Amino acid sequence: MALEKIKEVKGKAVYVQGNDIDTDRIIPARFMKCVTFDGLGEFLFYDVRKDVEGNDKEHPLNEPRFSGASILISNANFGCGSSREHAPQALYRYGFRAILAESYAEIFFGNCCGLGVPCAVASHENIKKISSLIDQNPEIEVHLDVANSKIITSELTFSVDIPPGAREALTEGRWDPIAELQEAEQAVDDVVNELGYAI
Amino acid sequence: MAKNLFQKVWDAHAVRELSNGQTQLLIGTHLIHEVTSPQAFGMLRDLGIKVKYPNRTFATVDHIVPTDQREQPFSDPLADAMIKELAKNAEEFGVTYFDLASGKQGVVHVVGPEQGITQPGTTIACGDSHTATHGAFGAIAFGIGTTQVRDVLATQTMALGKLKVRRINVDGDLKPGVYAKDVALHIIALLGANGGIGFAYEYGGTLFDALSMEERMTVCNMAIEGGARCGYVNPDDKTFDYLKGRPYSPEGDNWDEAVLRWKSFASDPDCEYDDIINISADEIAPTVTWGVSPDQGFSIEGVIPDPSVEKNENDRLSVQEAISYMKLEPGEPIKGTKIDVAFLGSCTNGRLSDFREVAKYLKGHKVSEGVKAIAVPGSQVVDLMAKKEGLDKIFSDAGFEWRAAGCSMCLAMNPDKLVGDQLCASSSNRNFKGRQGSPTGRTVLMSPVMVAAAAVNGYISDAREVFSI
Numbered sequence: 001m002a003l004e005k006i007k008e009v010k011g012k013a014v015y016v017q018g019n020d021i022d023t024d025r026i027i028p029a030r031f032m033k034c035v036t037f038d039g040l041g042e043f044l045f046y047d048v049r050k051d052v053e054g055n056d057k058e059h060p061l062n063e064p065r066f067s068g069a070s071i072l073i074s075n076a077n078f079g080c081g082s083s084r085e086h087a088p089q090a091l092y093r094y095g096f097r098a099i100l101a102e103s104y105a106e107i108f109f110g111n112c113c114g115l116g117v118p119c120a121v122a123s124h125e126n127i128k129k130i131s132s133l134i135d136q137n138p139e140i141e142v143h144l145d146v147a148n149s150k151i152i153t154s155e156l157t158f159s160v161d162i163p164p165g166a167r168e169a170l171t172e173g174r175w176d177p178i179a180e181l182q183e184a185e186q187a188v189d190d191v192v193n194e195l196g197y198a199i
Numbered sequence: 200m201a202k203n204l205f206q207k208v209w210d211a212h213a214v215r216e217l218s219n220g221q222t223q224l225l226i227g228t229h230l231i232h233e234v235t236s237p238q239a240f241g242m243l244r245d246l247g248i249k250v251k252y253p254n255r256t257f258a259t260v261d262h263i264v265p266t267d268q269r270e271q272p273f274s275d276p277l278a279d280a281m282i283k284e285l286a287k288n289a290e291e292f293g294v295t296y297f298d299l300a301s302g303k304q305g306v307v308h309v310v311g312p313e314q315g316i317t318q319p320g321t322t323i324a325c326g327d328s329h330t331a332t333h334g335a336f337g338a339i340a341f342g343i344g345t346t347q348v349r350d351v352l353a354t355q356t357m358a359l360g361k362l363k364v365r366r367i368n369v370d371g372d373l374k375p376g377v378y379a380k381d382v383a384l385h386i387i388a389l390l391g392a393n394g395g396i397g398f399a400y401e402y403g404g405t406l407f408d409a410l411s412m413e414e415r416m417t418v419c420n421m422a423i424e425g426g427a428r429c430g431y432v433n434p435d436d437k438t439f440d441y442l443k444g445r446p447y448s449p450e451g452d453n454w455d456e457a458v459l460r461w462k463s464f465a466s467d468p469d470c471e472y473d474d475i476i477n478i479s480a481d482e483i484a485p486t487v488t489w490g491v492s493p494d495q496g497f498s499i500e501g502v503i504p505d506p507s508v509e510k511n512e513n514d515r516l517s518v519q520e521a522i523s524y525m526k527l528e529p530g531e532p533i534k535g536t537k538i539d540v541a542f543l544g545s546c547t548n549g550r551l552s553d554f555r556e557v558a559k560y561l562k563g564h565k566v567s568e569g570v571k572a573i574a575v576p577g578s579q580v581v582d583l584m585a586k587k588e589g590l591d592k593i594f595s596d597a598g599f600e601w602r603a604a605g606c607s608m609c610l611a612m613n614p615d616k617l618v619g620d621q622l623c624a625s626s627s628n629r630n631f632k633g634r635q636g637s638p639t640g641r642t643v644l645m646s647p648v649m650v651a652a653a654a655v656n657g658y659i660s661d662a663r664e665v666f667s668i
């Protein structure tokens with residue numbers, strides 16, 4: 001299974017402000033009544049984007065100037081809470097291909113990585129700078145250079161942190177580990193037998 | 200070299216290093232439920248792969264299952280379809296399934312321990328963040344996403360980076376009316392909802408030595424709310440006593456061998472940790488949340504914080520956002536806040552000891568008029584045992600609805616939901632916006648006895664005063 005080598009993501013960006021944005025907020029639980037992930041994109045951030053009648057509320061994703069954004073920017077502990085992969089799936093299906101935040105909850109980070117969505121870490125200061133930049137100029141192209149751990153725009157460039165393991169997995173097209181995990185069948189059986197799991 | 204439990208379990212289960220530097224880790228036990236597994240089975244079908252060790256995978260239904268009507272078809276056709284899908288997958292792939300007719304169904308994190316499936320020194324994974332609960336037995340238990348559920352089904356392993364270990368010592372005794380739930384909320388408020396990122400939490404100290412297995416589970420359950428990927432307590436005689444005689448526990452000679460093996464996984468006395476935190480148990484008060492993140496909590500004596508005093512802009516915004524969502528005023532005490540719903544249950548506090556403890560105080564009291572109160576056992580086994588002891592009767596006499604087992608209003612994927620901006624005193628683990636089923640619904644987390652106190656008064660109360668504890 002040849003996977004895409006994700007060396008960079010380029011596109012418009014949108015800033016969703018807040019610390020501790022949890023996966024219940026990213027995709028409310030009632031939209032998880034599904035046996036496939038198709039169609040989750042339309043329910044992304046549903047309860048903060050829509051009122052009870054389904055009309056748009058004030059939210060960056062409802063602003064036409066940010067439409068088509070492929071990079072999501074946020075603050076600390078993004079994706080905390082439930083382990084639901086429905087959250088990264090909804091982000092992906094909505095059109096996001098990369099996330100830039102101050103930190104991530106670990107399960108969310110791993111889930112994104114497994115979908116080939118880089119999660120880059122930036123300092124509080126740099127998140128502030130880039131969010132005000134896109135607020136002034138929503139059309140500006142934001143370039144996440146995964147291989148070199150950098151955010152590049154015409155106005156502003158700064159380093160980001162992507163843990164080396166995740167970075168290599170993305171840039172070398174090994175972000176979905178299944179093929180590699182399947183290779184070690186004998187070694188797995190050995191550990192199972194040694195630990196007495198094979199009842 | 201002296202090692203802690205996390206390192207020992209990790210080393211014993213490491214199959215090999217992967218090309219991205221992560222470890223291919225053997226997962227001893229895999230638990231699955233109806234919400235996060237159907238897509239994983241779909242992926243297996245697409246790839247034409249079987250479940251590698253079907254006897255190491257256990258399934259049940261909890262998230263969606265109704266707690267009132269229990270005959271299929273359920274009134275929600277989507278719920279019905281998802282439960283049928285799990286039954287079909289379990290049968291096709293040869294996985295043990297504790298269905299509604301089994302008498303063993305329940306919240307996956309209640310079922311694993313009570314069936315003796317959860318054992319010390321093992322690795323456990325489940326497509327659910329509260330898998331951390333199983334750490335109470337000295338297991339390393341990870342919540343995972345659906346793609347990883349596929350990986351575990353297909354290979355019995357997953358790719359993972361090693362965690363650091365933070366030892367959290369809590370020494371001393373809890374004051375009367377203070378419970379394991381308060382310990383969990385206190386630690387989260389102290390270290391923050393993201394304080395545990397990159398860590399496994401090892402809970403210890405004289406308090407944890409004294410806590411029962413069920414209380415240890417309550418604290419480990421909420422490791423994830425503090426940002427830690429997993430939490431655990433070293434196995435001891437209490438752990439072994441709990442497991443003895445359970446359906447999936449080893450028997451006879453195997454039992455003695457198992458206990459020896461389990462003991463060997465406990466942290467060595469002189470092992471090292473990446474971080475150590477010391478907490479004194481007598482500092483811990485009955486704790487409640489006031490906001491929309493589990494770390495926004497304080498003592499029941501607390502007053503709603505004032506956002507304008509926060510120095511950092513994001514903190515100011517978080518506090519502002521939380522109190523405006525919660526419709527609370529800065530400077531007001533949390534005590535006295537009117538409630539609409541009282542929820543007792545969940546994988547944090549839906550076990551027999553929780554209902555026993557509440558029943559002790561609830562006897563002779565009535566739920567305040569206008570409060571909807573539900574008690575939802577964590578499993579069919581809990582339900583049965585509670586009924587044997589007549590606990591259900593005490594709850595229904597007091598005005599609680601006694602329901603059948605499931606996650607219920609913890610995440611409201613079934614018909615148990617808040618309506619509008621109702622405020623719920625809840626023994627569950629998450630107070631996120633919209634968590635309990637209404638996009639404007641409000642949640643205040645607390646211990647089960649505090650939920651009962653709020654239900655009786657109709658407003659958030661100090662259980663020690665209500666029940667003269």
Ligand code: SF4
Nearest residue numbers: 329545546606609610
């Ligand atoms: S009871 Fe709540 S937290 Fe526990 S598994 Fe169910 S939904 Fe998740």
